[in-house]
Amino acid sequence: AQTVTQSQPEMSVQEAETVTLSCTYDTSENNYYLFWYKQPPSRQMILVIRQEAYKQQNATENRFSVNFQKAAKSFSLKISDSQLGDTAMYFCAFTDLNTGTASKLTFGTGTRLQVTL
């Protein structure tokens, strides 16, 4: 079974600064995807960034980038130039491409990020 661990329950960062959220995972599979989702108080999960395990290049999406270390099973999210609108819960998630038909997601417990003035 796959597990996803987020060891930082809460983080705080000042506006315009950079923050890194940690995530580790455990799997015996070689073919998978990793994700970071943002969940604001509205509860709707929003995809922030996605990484395919077979790609060595780290994914980037504007101010968001990841540091994917496959051997270490580590997948951290870096948010640059933090904005007040980045305040939310952030979940790391994993999906195994070998499960057949269902790309069900396994989530971590989340990190609550607070961006302050």
Add this chain to the structure above:
Amino acid sequence: GAGVSQSPRYKVAKRGQDVALRCDPISGHVSLFWYQQALGQGPEFLTYFQNEAQLDKSGLPSDRFFAERPEGSVSTLKIQRTQQEDSAVYLCASSLVGGTGRTEAFFGQGTRLTVV
């Protein structure tokens, strides 16, 4: 519709009552997922549909939980004889094609169920 729509947004049920939670996915989306998110936790997978076929229900916690998607569009998650441990946010997600991980799953805003 423009996004995944879930109703009701909030539901309070007395212990022992039956509840039905509705999910209206994005039009044309083949895959539909239900997740349960307990307070302070990440979402946990409940069940998966590809069109009207329920292909994976391994996450349903007990036989009190039942999901259906009879016409391959709207889905209903039913919980019979609700118990306090069923209190959670129930999230629905849909994606365009059969679950491969290669297509983005879009989430609704969830239904917060409180069993008293």
